[in-house]
Amino acid sequence: MRTLLVILLLGMLIAAGYFAYSAMSVEGEALPTERYVALALGAGFSIVVGIGLMMLLFFSNRRGYDEPPHFR
Numbered sequence: 001m002r003t004l005l006v007i008l009l010l011g012m013l014i015a016a017g018y019f020a021y022s023a024m025s026v027e028g029e030a031l032p033t034e035r036y037v038a039l040a041l042g043a044g045f046s047i048v049v050g051i052g053l054m055m056l057l058f059f060s061n062r063r064g065y066d067e068p069p070h071f072r
Contacts, residue, residue: 060066
């Protein structure tokens with residue numbers, strides 16, 4: 001069963017790689033500069049949001065906000 005799973009996942013990886021390679025080799029116009037800027041800003045914003053959420057996760061864990069309530 002494990003071998004079948006590994007073969008399936010490797011097949012999916014190869015298919016994704018082939019799709020990415022074939023999509024990059026399409027002839028056409030180059031992207032304008034505005035789209036590269038938008039891509040960079042979107043990626044940077046995603047990284048900032050991810051870092052902020054991880055900081056909140058660690059902050060709440062260290063402060064004890066994730067502990068179950070203690071009823072008296």
